[in-house]
Amino acid sequence: MLTRERLIEKVLLLLALSAIGSLALITIFIFLEGLPIILKTGVRHFIFGAHWAPTKGHFGILAMILSSIYVTLGALIFGVPLALACAIVLAEFAPPSLTRILKPTIELLAGIPSVVYGFLGVVLLVPIIRGYLGGPGLSLLAAALILGIMILPTVISISIDAMNAVPTLYREGSIALGATQWQTVRKLVLPAARSGIITAIILGMGRAIGETMAVIMVAGNALSIPTSILDSVRTLTANIALELGYASGAHREALFATGIVLFIIIMILNTAATLIAGRK
């Protein structure tokens, strides 16, 4: 009997290692496929080279790195104020009965597939941008707006949890001292929930920078460093997805190398989120 229990424990440990094992496999395979071409091109040339012509042997991904960063920052500029406002209202101001309905509704919306967001961007947003602001419509601005909407559920839901974790007693103390509700939120709840809110924003950022399908559909995918928010841009993720279908040889290796850069950025963000969330 004892040996059977021990055996079960060993098997369960093996199963428990599946997640970290998969992560290790992903890392190994992406690096095995992509690292040779980075070393051959030179890290500096690969990351700071602005010329991407993979069939002619030019592998510089600066334009895509910059595009990814701009699009993500844009998404944060649109998404974070809306998400925080929504989280503050739902956690602090709204009657509990309303929050009970709205919070799950917002969380349900996190399930809408990214292709659907992209499609709506193409059908509704892009014509508006083209019509009123000029340019091709498929642009950095369109991508930033769509991503800003896409990160709303993530940021709202985690921020609400962070604010709910602040003890009600603190709020009562503050109100009893004569502070208004907004003063209480600004001076007490927000600072106390800060690490949770920052985690929420970082996770939203990770979602935005890693998003592929929606961005491909609305960003236009032109291969140049954007100079205006109406320019067509190609992000790291879009570059991989657009060319993987037909790439071979060094070209395909270069796409995996693009993946390495993306992977490193995401891992830094994730680790930061874990560290900040765990600091409390």
Place this chain on the structure above:
Amino acid sequence: MRLDPLLTERLVKSLLWCFTGLTIFVLIFIITFISVKGLPQLSWTFLFHDIEDMGRTGGIFPTLVSTLYLTLIALLVASPLGVGSAIYLTEYTLEGWVTRLIRFGAECLAGVPSIILGLFGFVLFVIKLNFGWSMLSGGLSLAIMILPTIIRTSEEALKAVPKEYQDVCFSLGISKWQTITRVVLPCALPGIMTGIVLSIGRSIGETAVVLFTAGASLRTPTTLFDSGRSMAVHFYILAREGLSMPNAYGTAAILIISILLINITAYTLMQRFLQKYR
């Protein structure tokens, strides 16, 4: 000059309420828009006919089969791994570096973007293991994607089962494994199901992973090694190449509505479960 606090209060509150209204409006609008445009396209023929002329006409039956196939494989692989991990984490170890490592792995895996999973599935399953663009490659890649969700929700469900139940079992001389399979797991089942149901929703909506591992064949897949396009991939191709707007809206409506129903089911399950132990 300082604004009167009460005036500030009123201004800020109305501004924040406006933002909240806008956010909720945008999110609700998306669902309504797709449903209004897409639901009229749905018909018996649309659901149960083959794709014709690259999707310009005909139905979406093969994509329904592919989606079910991929989701099923992903669940069959990821559920035992995920639930097993959760059992180990909650019942067999104390907090230490091993659990921290496992949790860190699961959290990082949850953050890996789908395009990276697609790249990985493509190089490992499609090329190195020579499964080709197939249901098997796609299902296995999706399994990795949903694994963290299943681990996290199962862990929460197992933790919610009162420790007294186990104490009673041990005092009766029942072995640990029997306690887990006969008492703890049945109690935690609704919570565990929540994670699995949520994973179904994610698998159905995923595009980037599936596109590069299961391919986009128009035929109905039968064996594990057949390629096939899922609903989400089909929708992506219809929309991107502008093949047929009505069919794109129809497919989007089915996607969104099925995912919403699935997520509502998951949410209801979780609420029931939490109420029982609170």
